Ligand code: SF4
């Protein structure tokens with residue numbers, strides 16, 4: 061059984077990295093395969109796209125423009141690591157995915 065890649069364990073339940081907020085996992089199906097039906101998940105590009113314009117546009121990979129970056133926590137959701145310097149992605153750009161499409 062899968063779970064949403066944006067669901068992070070939180071003291072109050074699940075923290076959604078898309079909206080940077082605590083959500084009810086039972087309502088959004090964060091912890092099972094049905095997360096693909098979650099409205100927030102479906103609109104993740106829209107939510108995460110608000111970061112457009114930050115970082116170096118069209119240049120080298122920058123975590124601030126990446127779909128997997130959580131600005132609030134300063135962490136990479138994909139690798140599960142703290143990003144010390146967003147201009148130097150820990151993945152070295154290999155996992156970089158433009159947040160706006
Ligand atoms: S609210 Fe939706 S997008 Fe956020 S973690 Fe849960 S399933 Fe994923």
Ligand code: SF4
Pocket residue numbers: 121122123126127128129130135136137138139143149150151152153154155156157
């Ligand atoms: S480390 Fe790579 S995958 Fe993670 S947020 Fe930065 S660019 Fe994206």
